[in-house]
Amino acid sequence: MAYFDSEHPTLLAEPVTADDHVRGPVTAAVTVVEYGDFACPYCAAAHGLVLDVLKRFGDDLRFVFRANPRAHVFPHAEMAAEAAEAAGAQGKYWEMHDLLFRNQATLSDAEVFGHARTLGLDEARFERELRAGIHRDAVHRQEISGWHSHVRSTPTFFVNGVRLDDSPDTLGGAIERARRETARIQHAYREVSVLSTGEPFRVALEIGPHELNADLPVDEGGSDGGPNPHDLLLSALGACTAQTVKWAAAKHRLPLRGVEVRLTQSRTAEGHLFRGSISLDGPLTDEQRALLLSAADRCPVSRTLLGKMSIESRLAPGVSVDETGDESFPASDAPAWTLGRERR
Numbered sequence: 001m002a003y004f005d006s007e008h009p010t011l012l013a014e015p016v017t018a019d020d021h022v023r024g025p026v027t028a029a030v031t032v033v034e035y036g037d038f039a040c041p042y043c044a045a046a047h048g049l050v051l052d053v054l055k056r057f058g059d060d061l062r063f064v065f066r067a068n069p070r071a072h073v074f075p076h077a078e079m080a081a082e083a084a085e086a087a088g089a090q091g092k093y094w095e096m097h098d099l100l101f102r103n104q105a106t107l108s109d110a111e112v113f114g115h116a117r118t119l120g121l122d123e124a125r126f127e128r129e130l131r132a133g134i135h136r137d138a139v140h141r142q143e144i145s146g147w148h149s150h151v152r153s154t155p156t157f158f159v160n161g162v163r164l165d166d167s168p169d170t171l172g173g174a175i176e177r178a179r180r181e182t183a184r185i186q187h188a189y190r191e192v193s194v195l196s197t198g199e200p201f202r203v204a205l206e207i208g209p210h211e212l213n214a215d216l217p218v219d220e221g222g223s224d225g226g227p228n229p230h231d232l233l234l235s236a237l238g239a240c241t242a243q244t245v246k247w248a249a250a251k252h253r254l255p256l257r258g259v260e261v262r263l264t265q266s267r268t269a270e271g272h273l274f275r276g277s278i279s280l281d282g283p284l285t286d287e288q289r290a291l292l293l294s295a296a297d298r299c300p301v302s303r304t305l306l307g308k309m310s311i312e313s314r315l316a317p318g319v320s321v322d323e324t325g326d327e328s329f330p331a332s333d334a335p336a337w338t339l340g341r342e343r344r
Helices: 041-060 077-088 095-100 109-118 121-130 137-150 170-188 229-251 286-297 299-307
Strands: 019-023 030-036 061-067 156-159 194-195 203-207 210-214 260-266 272-280
Touching: 019 095, 030 041, 030 170, 041 061, 041 095, 041 170, 061 077, 061 137, 077 095, 077 121, 077 156, 095 286, 095 299, 109 121, 121 210, 156 210, 229 260, 229 272, 229 299, 272 286
Parallel strands: 030 061
Antiparallel strands: 019 061, 030 156, 194 203, 203 210, 260 272
């Protein structure tokens, strides 16, 4: 199975919580969760890779380790996992974590108690908790969470909640791709400023270096001094559709000479209805035309209109609700143009 199979991904069943052992800031762009076994030689080999990516990505990476001991294969696996928890109870989880992997070749009860001494732990408490199995349930909960996430072997990594199904040596590349994707999603393309004018509904738009006016039609109380909100939305859909088709043609090296998109918008009892036609110019095969039309259907604006849109709004500092102006209206009595129905 390929890395990040978008069609059939295996997802992390239990998100990171305060009960997890975490390296890195909560604000990191990428979170890697490893299910590992302190006695597994493959996990010991991957430990070096983990340290490398932690150093490479710095505050952009948060790393979580969950124990998944293979006690039926490695006799000291369960004991080592509990030892890490016992060290964690004294604030030294990661120090014990690293020592266990670095000294895996000589893993034994005596070696683990020696690590406690090296770390300056309360040895009596450490030994007492291990002998009594105080941390066995914590280890078992981590193991169960691995079952729920379909962990079949160790080490298994999840990058931003999606299982990495390639070899561990691809972890760095997987993190880089996840970081770029996160940055792309969070990127603010441009800021738009909308300013009122002397006309009842006309506003001035500042979009980066561009300026234009928007207004309502005369029959909606405006002066038709610029495109209305529906015109702007229709323009955005048309431009995005055409640009997506051109992008797909360039990506697949198709002989597209030009594209023309025509759109109309009408109001129905159910809301707004968009109709469109796309003309493709160039010596394209039927298969190539179908590919470009499929790309047009997936343009970002179209997907936004068909899907769920998230909007976060807030008043500017120092402005109260009473100062928002006469153009405010209650949701129960919104203007006709916002509802897709004619004014009565």
